[in-house]
Amino acid sequence: MAVIRDMMPAFELFQPTNVDEALDVLDRRDNTWVLAGGLDSLDWFKDRIKRPEVVVELGAVSELRGIRASGDGLEIGAMTSLRDVAASEEVRSRFGILAQAAAEVATPQIRNQGTLGGNLIQDTRCWYYRGGWPCYRAGGNICYAGTPRSMNREHAVTGQSRCVAVNGSDTAGALVALGAQMMVRNSGGERVYEAEDFFIGPAIDIERMTALEPGDLLTHVRIPGDWAGARFYWEKVRDRKSWDWALASVAAAIVESNGTIERARIALNGVAPTPVRLRDVERLVQGMPADDDTGLAAGELATRGFRPLRHNDYKVPLARNLVRRAVRGEVA
Secondary structure (H helix, E strand, C coil): CCCCCCCCCCCEEECCCCHHHHHHHHHHCCCEEEECCCHHHHHHHHCCCCCCCEEEECCCCHHHCCEEEECCEEEEECCCEHHHHHHCHHHHHHCHHHHHHHHCCCCHHHHHHCEHHHHHHCCCCCHHHHCCCCCHHHCCCCCHHHCCCCCCCCCCCCCCECECCCCCCHHHHHHHHCCCEEEEEECCEEEEEEHHHHECCCCCCCCCCECCCCCCEEEEEEECHHHCCCEEEEEEECCCCCCCCCCEEEEEEEEEECCEEEEEEEEEECCCCCCEECHHHHHHHCCCECCHHHHHHHHHHHCCCCCCCCCCCCHHHHHHHHHHHHHHCCCC
16 A cells, blocks of 8 residues: 655646636646645645646635526536535525535535535545555556455445446535536636536546546536426435445435426436436336335336445445435435
8 A cells, every 4th residue: 555655746836816827727737736625636645646747726716616696507616615515505495415415525624625626526535546556547457446355345336347446426426416517628618518427437438537638627517407496315325424435325306296206316426436327217216106115116226237346245235225215205
């Protein structure tokens, strides 16, 4: 594993005051790193696993912070703190699963400093990869977590393709369930990604977890009003209540009429390299009563085809029951 050091490798620091300045640096320089709250970045630097030559620190870019109306929905700057997302009355009243998810990230101190954008684009927490082992994701030719003797209790049960690491973002699943869009800029202009397309698995690119490429900057998250006021369900299962990542989580937005499900968006996270939108489950429950029988059927369908590793087969019934509770509307 990595040797923890007190001193970070030297880098050149830029502190732009607007997005155009930040993009100019990212466009002109190679081996760059974008620093938001810094909580994840400083760990990488201290362990000397990541050695950028240029760091672009976004703390002074005020246009990347804040929560504002956007059409019938909301737009949230990528540099908005998780504390502010969790405390926002607009988010809490209209898109409650995002507020709940943000409120359960790590600890209050980390939520004060950590940002929505940073939580979304953080790299996987696989300790082999984070420890500097030359795995597939790090450019090597083996997955150290995928062997029968590996420590893989927290790893993926679906979506594996050489790499078995999971997505570690609590807010990602909530935004997939809300049909959010990610606004990404570079020197060539702006691109818009649906949340479920923003996160990519190892079958597409084993060295990235999002669609961001060198020179790109996640600027805002846009949440349409389609699911405002729906019946929301969020639940995160972890080993301890504080400062821990999800073993599995579920986020659901469900619209009902007289106890019948009219439409639903449901996402699991912590079980795959990306948040998993359960499209088949959404189709199954449409027109069905929001009861335990429907929840049982939904849970079975959600976990069909899961391929657990030696030490994480508990995630299959765990995910099944999370979906069951989300569909029937049990209070977490």
